[in-house]
Amino acid sequence: MPESFLFATWAGGGAVPPVLSIARALRERGHDVRVLADTSLHEEVAAVGAEPIAWTTAPQGDAGDPAKDVIKDFETRTPLGAFARLRDRIVCGPAADYARDTLAELRARPADVLVAEHMLLGALTAGEAAGIPVASLVTTLYPFPTPGAPPPGPGFAPATGAPGRLRDRAVTALMLKPWEKGLPALNAARVASGLPAVDSVVGAFDRVDRLLVLSPRALDYPGRRFPDHVRHVGPRLDDPAWAAELELPAGDAPLVLVGLSSSFMKQHPLLERIAEALGTLPVRGLLTTGPAVDPATVRAPGNVLVTAAAPHSAALRHAAVTVTHAGHGTAVKSLAAGVPLVCVPLGRDQVEVARHVEVAGAGITVRKTASAGVIAQAVARVLREPSYRREARRLAAEIAAETATDRAVAELEALAVRATVRD
Numbered sequence: 001m002p003e004s005f006l007f008a009t010w011a012g013g014g015a016v017p018p019v020l021s022i023a024r025a026l027r028e029r030g031h032d033v034r035v036l037a038d039t040s041l042h043e044e045v046a047a048v049g050a051e052p053i054a055w056t057t058a059p060q061g062d063a064g065d066p067a068k069d070v071i072k073d074f075e076t077r078t079p080l081g082a083f084a085r086l087r088d089r090i091v092c093g094p095a096a097d098y099a100r101d102t103l104a105e106l107r108a109r110p111a112d113v114l115v116a117e118h119m120l121l122g123a124l125t126a127g128e129a130a131g132i133p134v135a136s137l138v139t140t141l142y143p144f145p146t147p148g149a150p151p152p153g154p155g156f157a158p159a160t161g162a163p164g165r166l167r168d169r170a171v172t173a174l175m176l177k178p179w180e181k182g183l184p185a186l187n188a189a190r191v192a193s194g195l196p197a198v199d200s201v202v203g204a205f206d207r208v209d210r211l212l213v214l215s216p217r218a219l220d221y222p223g224r225r226f227p228d229h230v231r232h233v234g235p236r237l238d239d240p241a242w243a244a245e246l247e248l249p250a251g252d253a254p255l256v257l258v259g260l261s262s263s264f265m266k267q268h269p270l271l272e273r274i275a276e277a278l279g280t281l282p283v284r285g286l287l288t289t290g291p292a293v294d295p296a297t298v299r300a301p302g303n304v305l306v307t308a309a310a311p312h313s314a315a316l317r318h319a320a321v322t323v324t325h326a327g328h329g330t331a332v333k334s335l336a337a338g339v340p341l342v343c344v345p346l347g348r349d350q351v352e353v354a355r356h357v358e359v360a361g362a363g364i365t366v367r368k369t370a371s372a373g374v375i376a377q378a379v380a381r382v383l384r385e386p387s388y389r390r391e392a393r394r395l396a397a398e399i400a401a402e403t404a405t406d407r408a409v410a411e412l413e414a415l416a417v418r419a420t421v422r423d
Helices: 013-028 039-047 079-091 095-108 121-130 162-192 268-278 328-336 350-359 372-384 386-402 407-422
Strands: 004-008 032-037 051-054 113-117 134-138 210-213 230-232 255-259 284-288 304-307 319-324 341-343 363-365
Touching: 004 013, 004 095, 004 407, 013 032, 013 039, 013 113, 013 134, 013 328, 013 407, 032 039, 032 095, 039 051, 079 162, 095 113, 095 121, 095 162, 113 121, 113 407, 121 134, 121 162, 134 407, 210 407, 230 407, 255 268, 268 284, 268 304, 268 372, 319 328, 319 372, 328 341, 328 350, 328 386, 341 350, 341 372, 350 363, 363 372, 363 386
Parallel strands: 004 032, 004 113, 032 051, 113 134, 134 210, 210 230, 255 284, 255 319, 284 304, 319 341, 341 363
Antiparallel strands: none
């Protein structure tokens, strides 16, 4: 029986394709799917067969255009400053606006289930106020502290003794405290929606029926223990709608795929250092700049083809190594193809993703300030040492098992059935 799903997302760069991948899968199964989203995303929404709905009072942005980016975390100097931008400009600050817009859409056209990108606490608040089943989507590794793992974010290796466990407790407390500056704005949104105030922003993320983690369980630490409402449903491996046709550089040397952020993160100098590094090696390079960088502005040697976009899923069938900022999407697609990584994290969740890749033995990390020579040495090492490809292939097998069925769709359809039975 066809059900009605209302999605809510924002112009969050790499977080968008996984959300829309689920919307596409639900449409292909005959369900009605609408997506509340920034107008900059409406072509992508329509491309997956869903109906785009514009935010009316909530922020409108375009992650590919630094002038229109809502968060502008590239202007900040520290990870805490970048976090504050996310909290104040997406998660908590405009929560009342996101809640108002979402409730208005639900009242005009009711839905069986609300599905929101997990950072949109305002949209999740609206679903709670409407009394319908609510699912949130985490498009990276589970981002909140849990037993059995170091606090996520700083990229710590798992603790191995009492000093490490003490470190974890202390850092967890420090990481949770900045969230509470957003509590007044969140509670204002809740009260305006007819809900009681809460005493914790982090606790508000758990006020959902299901939290679906679109990341391989195999990439996370085996000892982590998650709340009962959390489900690991496997990654989404679709390419974004804006990916172009595949063009490979000439020759038969090992192919190195390069992909940094799809949003603006001041990555232009790093792209050129990576291109310079590949020019010193007996390889072919396919360097994809993404929407935020004009490929014509990137200087590259003759063995490196620079293009705005390419379908990474197809390119990875030919690749020997991926050089990436360790954005979750690029990293996981590479691992799903059995391709090891050189990670150059720029910020956000990327330090954490890079650490998990290293702990899994499927790649190595260099600093974002690394010289072309250091980057070249890292690529050469991953090409030379077979252990990296062996571990990447191990993860590929585990990811294939996790994605053999569409667990995300199954979870959402189960919520819709619950709503129907309740009605």
